[in-house]
Amino acid sequence: MSILFVVFSLTILNGCQSEHSALTKGEPPPAFQLQDLNGDRVNVTKDFAGKVVVIRFWADWCPFCESEMQSIEPVYQAYRSKGLxxxxxxxxxxxxxxxxxxxxxxxxxxxLFDQEGAVAREYGVIGLPTTFILDRDGRLHTRIIGESTAELFARIVDALI
Known part of the structure; x- marks a missing residue:
């Protein structure tokens, strides 16, 4: 079953690699706009300037996405008023x-919804979950490929806040 999952995952994300996939620590990643749950356009660069921004790529078939998304909720609650x-x-x-x-x-x-996978390709996402953490200047600080823990996530965020 796990081999089937890996093949399925790679098939779904096929084409997510691009010549733009080499994001560099300390550099700003590509800006993008996507729709949120309400259908409103969110401009990641403009709407969140001066904040620590975490961009988490996920899908419902990802076995680690559910638990990780829930485990970082308390971190979000603890730091959102401080700019997360x-x-x-x-x-x-x-x-x-x-x-x-x-x-x-x-x-x-x-x-946010990346229904065509264009933003994931631009960011070089090749597996889910993948997380990018941007500092207050909008520059890439950390990339986490795969599942993370709430403790690691909190430690990284705490250092940036």
């Missing part, structure tokens, strides 16, 4: 599927 923004970017799923998944998680941070 978490953006959960759903990759290549329709709004109905992603919304049903999110409704069960009881998370309060914003969810």
């Amino acid at each position: 923004v978490i953006l959960a970017v759903n990759v290549r799923q329709d709004r109905e599927t992603a919304t049903a998944f999110i409704d069960e998680l009881n998370i309060s941070y914003p969810v």
Whole structure:
């Protein structure tokens, strides 16, 4: 079953690599705009200037996404008033599927939809979950590929806040 999952995952994310995928620590990653749960456009560069921004790429079929998304909710609650923004970017799923998944998680941070996977490709995402943490200047501080712990996440965020 796990081999089938890996093959399926790679098939879904096929094409997510691009010549733009080499994001460099200390440099600003590509700006993007996506719709949120309400259908409003969110401009990541302009809307969150001066904040610590976490961009988490996920999908409902990802076995680690659910627990990790729930485990970072308390970190978000503890740091949001200090300038933390978490953006959960759903990759290549329709709004109905992603919304049903999110409704069960009881998370309060914003969810964005990358239905064509264009932003994931631009960021060089090759597996889910993948997390990018930007400092207050909008520069890449940390990239986490795969599952992370709330403790690690909190430690990184605390250093940036």
